[in-house]
Amino acid sequence: MKTFFAFLLFPMLCLSQTPLDQAEQLLQQKKYVEAEQLLSSYVTDNPNNLKALEFYGDAFGYQEKWDFAIVQYKKLVKASPKEANYHYKYGGALAMKTLQVNKLKALTLIGDVKEAFLTAAQLDKNHINTRWALVELYMQLPGIIGGSQSTSLKYANELEALSKVDGYLAKGYIYEYDDEPELAEIYYKKAITEGGSITCFEKLSNFYENTNAPEKALATIEASQAKHQRNALHYQIGKIAAEYNIQLAKGTKCLITYIKNYSAEDGVPIAWAHYRLAQIYKHQNHKAKALKHINLALSERPQITVFKTEKERILSL
Structure with a gap:
């Protein structure tokens, strides 16, 4: 259910600088605390402004303050019960809340989660994200409280009718979760x-990693790189090479390229690329090179435990 909230928020263009525009811009800039503070006073003065309530809930959600997000989204549901996206956001926040509480408490929330998502699905026959949420929910719930592969597949079929790609990915997820790797691979492909x-x-390469097929994962990422030409994929190739001790020369080349062309948009900090290079050189028994790169990793991120552990391993060569 951790993927639910990733679908909840959608950036919009800011055309002016009203308080709501400012709040929206702050959310886009990931300044969630500032957005929360701005919206706190605005919502107090404008308690019936639904867009303000939605942004306020979003600000809490991004910070994983699910109790506060739930309060705001519940207000939206009550104020506009025919708006599918409000039910979807409310259900998503409740679903995330279940991950923070004990199992008994989580069980008391599941009914409300189901009701919110099912209502959203009924209100909007084209709401893709709600159907994704239902696919995941029914796969992850135990059978005794309503979990069901057949129900999950029902919503995957609805997804496929709306978007073939989403439908195929959903079915890949279902069959991977249900330990049917042959079918999962077919649908991811x-x-x-x-x-x-x-x-x-990425879904297919992750599947191959999860099923201990690193060579296939590497080939999939290379195919993605050939099509999309993204520097971030150089890191992914190097990561698999380092983790599984395969195609080390290719992994080294890709990691060096990643570091050379790095920008913040690539996502993974350079320190991790140095860490992967250290792993590769350790596999090759190049102690000096391995130490050089693990020290570079530690100089940038001295608090990372795995970096410290890797240095100990290298020193023991």
């Missing part, structure tokens, strides 16, 4: 053929 986005390639 169908998603690549149909859409070919980085996300599609």
